[in-house]
Amino acid sequence: MATWDLSQTTHHVLICNGGSCMRKGGEEVTVAIRESITRAGLDDVVHTTRTRCNGRCEDACVVIVYPEGIWYENVTPEDADLLVEQHLSKGEPVKSLMTHRFMPGGFARTESARRGILKSEKVKK
Numbered sequence: 258m259a260t261w262d263l264s265q266t267t268h269h270v271l272i273c274n275g276g277s278c279m280r281k282g283g284e285e286v287t288v289a290i291r292e293s294i295t296r297a298g299l300d301d302v303v304h305t306t307r308t309r310c311n312g313r314c315e316d317a318c319v320v321i322v323y324p325e326g327i328w329y330e331n332v333t334p335e336d337a338d339l340l341v342e343q344h345l346s347k348g349e350p351v352k353s354l355m356t357h358r359f360m361p362g363g364f365a366r367t368e369s370a371r372r373g374i375l376k377s378e379k380v381k382k
């Protein structure tokens with residue numbers, strides 16, 4: 258397995274490959290984003306990682322981009338080029354897919370984002 262040189266990395270893209278996201282096309286989203294990154298010539302500056310569940314399954318497919326701390330929902334393979342061109346190339350997050358953005362003091366939720374439940378509210382069955 259390769260060990261990447263991350264010294265020039267500008268963005269880290271976490272692509273959820275948990276069960277719910279995989280049922281909503283997580284593999285296709287992963288491939289589409291990675292191919293779009295390659296086409297855009299960003300392989301040396303954008304690192305991608307497949308993750309397990311990120312705890313926002315109703316938002317499947319979930320994609321998260323750092324360092325901005327942007328959480329995206331309902332990502333499809335057709336969104337890959339927009340995410341890459343607008344966010345990773347130009348630094349402008351795609352507002353129509355955003356649910357959260359990291360701010361000093363915590364994540365800010367967009368108006369349309371599902372609130373979800375706090376972990377402390379989780380009902381035990």
Ligand code: FES
Nearest residue numbers: 273275278310313
């Ligand atoms: S499986 Fe992707 S958020 Fe749960």
